[in-house]
Amino acid sequence: MKSRHVTLRHWIESNFDPSARLHINQYLPDFMIRRLFEESPGGFTVNKDEFAATMLAIGFCGRQTRNLDWVFNISDAAYKKVLRGSR
Secondary structure, eight states: OOOHHHHHHHHHHHHOOTTSOSSOOTTSBHHHHHHHHHTSTTOOOOOHHHHHHHHHHHTOOEEEOTTSOEEESOOHHHHHHHHHHTO
16 A cells, blocks of 8 residues: 555646646645645645655645745646646
8 A cells, every 4th residue: 555655746747747737836835736636535634744755756846825825836837737636
């Protein structure tokens, strides 16, 4: 059985490209992206730190906001594509 980290990493790499957007998208906090993963087939609950560490390891640029949410360089178009596919 695949480890949690491998499953999460595979899902992120299959749905988002770190080179598709140069700047951080402050309008997509980590919890919105994590929810997509958690509701996907084979998804599971993942905490903020585990998710952020995986995103950074893949090569996404990210930072924490004042609310302690993480934001990354994910395009709105990529997010909406995954959102549409999850419905």
